[in-house]
Amino acid sequence: MQDAGVTQTTTLPPRRRGLPWIGQTIHYVRNPMSMMRSQYDGWGPVSDTAFLGKRWTMLLGPDACEAAFRNADKAFASGEGWGYLVGPFFDRGLMLLDFDEHHRHRRIMQSAFTRDRLEGYTAALQPAVSAGLAHWRTGPDFRAYPALKELTLDLATEVFMGGAELTTPDELERVNQAFIDCVQAATSIVRANVPGTRWGRALRGRRLLEEFFGRHLEAKRSKPGDDLFSVLCHLETDDGERFSDADVVNHMIFLLMAAHDTSTITVSTMMQQLGQHPEWQQRCREEALALPDNPTMSELDGLVAIDLVMKECLRLVPPVPMVARKAVKDTEVLGHHIPAGRLVAVMMHLSHHMPELWDDPERFDPERFADHRRDDKVHRHAWDPFGGGVHKCLGLFFAGAEVKTILVHLLRQYEWTVDPGYVAPMSYASLPFPKDGQPVHLTRR
Numbered sequence: 518m519q520d521a522g523v524t525q526t527t528t529l530p531p532r533r534r535g536l537p538w539i540g541q542t543i544h545y546v547r548n549p550m551s552m553m554r555s556q557y558d559g560w561g562p563v564s565d566t567a568f569l570g571k572r573w574t575m576l577l578g579p580d581a582c583e584a585a586f587r588n589a590d591k592a593f594a595s596g597e598g599w600g601y602l603v604g605p606f607f608d609r610g611l612m613l614l615d616f617d618e619h620h621r622h623r624r625i626m627q628s629a630f631t632r633d634r635l636e637g638y639t640a641a642l643q644p645a646v647s648a649g650l651a652h653w654r655t656g657p658d659f660r661a662y663p664a665l666k667e668l669t670l671d672l673a674t675e676v677f678m679g680g681a682e683l684t685t686p687d688e689l690e691r692v693n694q695a696f697i698d699c700v701q702a703a704t705s706i707v708r709a710n711v712p713g714t715r716w717g718r719a720l721r722g723r724r725l726l727e728e729f730f731g732r733h734l735e736a737k738r739s740k741p742g743d744d745l746f747s748v749l750c751h752l753e754t755d756d757g758e759r760f761s762d763a764d765v766v767n768h769m770i771f772l773l774m775a776a777h778d779t780s781t782i783t784v785s786t787m788m789q790q791l792g793q794h795p796e797w798q799q800r801c802r803e804e805a806l807a808l809p810d811n812p813t814m815s816e817l818d819g820l821v822a823i824d825l826v827m828k829e830c831l832r833l834v835p836p837v838p839m840v841a842r843k844a845v846k847d848t849e850v851l852g853h854h855i856p857a858g859r860l861v862a863v864m865m866h867l868s869h870h871m872p873e874l875w876d877d878p879e880r881f882d883p884e885r886f887a888d889h890r891r892d893d894k895v896h897r898h899a900w901d902p903f904g905g906g907v908h909k910c911l912g913l914f915f916a917g918a919e920v921k922t923i924l925v926h927l928l929r930q931y932e933w934t935v936d937p938g939y940v941a942p943m944s945y946a947s948l949p950f951p952k953d954g955q956p957v958h959l960t961r962r
């Protein structure tokens with residue numbers, strides 16, 4: 518690896534690889550691993566490229582990612598980095614706030630993710646997951662990804678918004694589409710309000726979401742409740758800090774986005790791998806069958822095989838492959854100068870697949886996370902699906918409970934297989950998803 522032992526600060530020469538304006542965008546969207554690997558092999562852990570019309574510094578490999586997450590001199594801001602990709606659509610979500618303001622909002626929001634609250638959300642998930650899975654249509658060509666996406670949206674309605682009575686199925690469909698439009702704009706080549714473009718659709722989506730949450734705010738403020746929307750309305754720290762109405766709307770829009778596609782792709786990858794590795798599916802099923810009908814969070818925490826499979830799938834297909842930052846002052850990473858104003862891409866995805874860190878990285882091998890191996894400990898940042906530093910995912914325990922709940926109920930209700938030679942055709946135009954909808958041969962048990 519070229520990142521160790523560099524002591525002198527060097528200025529990066531411009532890298533004009535790829536087309537002048539879009540640079541590496543197409544290479545990344547088509548094959549992110551090949552793009553990151555060739556960038557790393559050619560230029561090392563810190564290098565420049567054109568990406569989506571701007572010059573970016575790419576941080577590749579665990580040492581460079583660690584430096585950005587540690588952010589020792591507070592040079593990297595999240596809001597302006599993510600803002601370039603998704604800003605207008607997820608404006609003032611927690612991930613887009615920085616420094617003192619971020620700290621203040623995160624402190625308030627943490628109370629929505631305490632152990633007690635998570636136990637409550639997990640209890641609400643159980644009947645919703647069981648019912649949501651019951652109507653899946655079995656057959657040799659069941660498309661798991663869209664079915665899981667619908668399920669996780671229903672769960673979000675239940676746990677985040679307090680149930681479907683808040684809205685009608687038609688409106689929910691429009692809300693779902695608005696989220697999809699907002700997420701898909703991230704790698705849009707046209708980045709202006711032009712009709713018919715992904716960016717234009719996302720701006721309309723954001724307006725719809727603001728109107729939707731704004732309309733329901735008063736009712737949520739008026740009485741306490743256990744769903745996340747109500748909780749955000751009523752949170753108050755010991756020193757009396759609360760969220761304003763606008764804060765609640767902004768946080769809800771961001772949280773639904775943060776929770777939705779990420780959990781969906783995790784379960785979809787798990788279904789693929791368990792369909793291709795029946796011995797693991799059986800091992801996980803035995804664990805699922807040993808649990809009570811409606812497992813608590815502590816019982817889900819005790820799952821071993823399902824936990825190993827989840828970690829391995831998060832390694833193979835990290836739902837958030839990179840995070841965006843902007844240098845707000847001159848700084849350096851591993852001895853390389855990064856000027857103020859530069860966009861920075863922290864590409865955790867590459868670390869997950871580096872043969873320098875993992876034995877046979879493309880192989881599905883959940884045991885690498887088992888206590889007797891713990892291959893992930895090779896480097897603090899070898900496995901970073903939830904990011905690191907002050908912006909590390911606030912929902913990671915909720916995500917674990919949701920993903921495991923879905924798996925437990927799936928394994929009890931169904932069996933499935935996937936062709937061992939199948940390779941999912943992934944889209945990386947936004948968060949990753951399988952373009953073919955992830956076909957599985959699904960049978961009821």
Ligand code: HEM
Binds near residue numbers: 595772775835903908
């Ligand atoms: C497998 C599922 C998930 C993955 C892989 C994931 C990944 C991530 C990553 C990588 C970040 C860091 C972004 C950055 O540093 O810029 C993040 C932030 C965040 N995530 Fe998650 N996430 C998941 C699920 C969830 C869920 C279910 C929720 C909420 C219920 C959630 C809420 C958040 C929040 C609030 C932040 C912003 C934290 C901050 O800026 O302080 N995430 N997530």
